[in-house]
Amino acid sequence: MTKVSKAALIRAAAVVGVVVLAGCSKEPEELPVSFSKDVMPVLQKHCSECHLSGGVGEVASGLDLSSYESTMKGTKFGAIVRPGDSTSSTLSILTEGRADPSINMPHGDRPPLSKEETGIIAKWINQGAENN
Ligand code: HEC
Numbered sequence: 001m002t003k004v005s006k007a008a009l010i011r012a013a014a015v016v017g018v019v020v021l022a023g024c025s026k027e028p029e030e031l032p033v034s035f036s037k038d039v040m041p042v043l044q045k046h047c048s049e050c051h052l053s054g055g056v057g058e059v060a061s062g063l064d065l066s067s068y069e070s071t072m073k074g075t076k077f078g079a080i081v082r083p084g085d086s087t088s089s090t091l092s093i094l095t096e097g098r099a100d101p102s103i104n105m106p107h108g109d110r111p112p113l114s115k116e117e118t119g120i121i122a123k124w125i126n127q128g129a130e131n132n
Pocket of ligand 1 (some may be wrong): 043047048063075077090113
C-alpha cells in the first residue's frame with residue numbers, strides 16, 4: 001500500500017466517522033415535545049370541532065380534547081394515551097390510521113393528520129406524555 005492511498009483511506013474513514021457521529025447527535029425526534037406548544041395545536045386543528053364539551057365526538061365517546069387533564073382522562077371506556085407507548089395508545093392508533101377506516105380519526109370526510117402531526121403526538125407519548 002502506498003503512502004498516498006493509506007492517507008486517502010484514513011481520510012475516508014474520518015469522513016465515515018463524522019457521518020456516523022452526525023447520525024448519533026440529536027435527531028429532531030429526540031427534542032422534547034411540548035403538550036401545550038406542539039400537541040395541542042394539532043388537536044385543536046383536527047379534533048376540537050367534535051371533541052370539545054358538547055361536540056358530537058365528545059357526546060358520543062366522552063372524549064374531551066380541550067385540556068391535558070381531559071385528554072389524559074380519555075373516553076368513557078378509558079385512557080387513550082399510554083405514557084411511553086405510542087404503539088398501543090388509542091390516540092396514535094386512530095390518528096395514524098392503524099384501525100379500521102370506520103373508526104379512524106378524525107371522522108368522516110376530514111383530512112387525515114400529516115406524518116409530521118402524527119409524529120408529534122407519538123413522540124410526546126413516547127417521551128412520557130407529560131403536561132409540559
Ligand atoms: C367530525 C367529528 C369528529 C372529529 C373531527 C373527530 N372526531 Fe373523534 N369521534 C367522533 C365521534 C362521533 C365519535 C364517537 C364514536 C364513533 O362514532 O366512532 C368519536 C370517537 C373518538 C374516540 C373514541 C373511539 C373509541 O373507540 O372509543 C377517540 C379516541 C377519538 N374520537 C379521537 C379523535 C381525535 C384524536 C381526533 C382528531 C385527530 C378526532 N377524534 C376528531 C367525531 C369526531
